[in-house]
Amino acid sequence: MLEIRNLYVNYGNVEALHGINITVNKGEIVTILGANGAGKSTTLNSICGLVRAVKGEILFKGEPLHTRPAHEIVKLGIAQSPEGRRVFSTLTVKENMMLGAFTIEDKALIKQNEEWIYSLFPRLEERRSQLAGTLSGGEQQMLAIGRALMANPRILLLDEPSLGLAPILVKSIFDTVRTINKHGVTVVLVEQNARAALKLANRGYVMEVGSVVMEDDAAALLRNPEIQNAYLGGGH
Template identity: 75%
Template sequence: MNLELKNLHVAYGNVEALHGINLHINMGEIVTILGANGAGKTTTLMSISGLVKPNKGEILFDNQALHSLPSHEIVKRGITQSPEGRRVFGTMSVIENLNLGAFTSQNIKKNTQTLEWIFRLFPRLMERKHQLAGTLSGGEQQMLAIGRALMGNPKILLLDEPSLGLAPILVRSIFSTIKAINDAGVTVILVEQNAKAALKLADRGYVMEVGKIVMEDKASNLLKNPDIQKAYLGGTIK
């Protein structure tokens, strides 16, 4: 079972954002997508989750086409997304936000087990479960956004900029939790401006520039690549 994007083209009106990208994700991996703002990283994730539709090309999961399905059907097949900017529902409580993540599941026992697992991953959410999401700190809202995505019991979790705007100590905590989620059997596709942290966590990485994949390699190799160091890692890594 794997996820494949084949010759994927996506346009917003007359402007093409993805120019025929190809990538594959093997089950059990953490794969990071690197690139500057506007490179097409978020569009790639939104294409996988069905929020934008390709003009051309295919998205295949376990050899079944996803690109023609509505987004809620893609969630049912085991792919969920934690969006950039968190996008929690501020006037709803933490527990209400989490329950929304299970909207495609009728299995109450499984939902309860998943919720208990999320509270083990993020004890802060358990402490704040009746608090309005809009009153949480940025780090807590990020935990909530990831937890809400996990309530769909995904096989693949799409994470878009999970460390954005967070203090370094919270960044370390979030990345440690992503590793724990992966260790529990969830495949992770990670879009992240903190390239160094992402590459240290990931198995493989793709580099995007203006809607194209320009490099693919093991994350450890990308971390040592002088071009990647110069472009994304602030110079040589000692």
């Protein structure tokens, strides 16, 4: 469904991605692991059209994405819940959600998506008319995911959804991601919490300084001694 081929991305004069290859099949949850600065967020941002490829291709169902502007990519069916949540703090929960639906003209579909998201995150429905800036971190994370889902995506890109959240909330958010996936949304997950991510995902890629250094089934990565030492050791 999504294919990244030999992708190179620069930030200024610095090469941030060095020819990475990643494949995501329909219906999968694929996780991208790696330390800070490995290029995980850059990878998601390049899929969304927020950073441009210097070389290589990104294909969605065979169609090139790397040549298109970001708003067209959302229309095609790819939405991101960004790192740090980036909710609009002076707007209400409902207004934030509606901004996620800016590419959709079908009012009935918008309503249907909104109701589905409130069923996934009942807390958001309770706080519909509250300003997003007054929500807790966990609620803001729910809102960031809900806002992305309002675009009716075929692929949901999640960038560090567990960052700064209490363990009980992390579990709840990951359970919801599983439910979203069962509804037919393919998920690409960038996550510091490697253990939780691998338990959720079908497959994983490990990145180090802009390169993919390993790819495997999630279960195999969980058992891999190198991964255990680097990412799962000592309860990190």
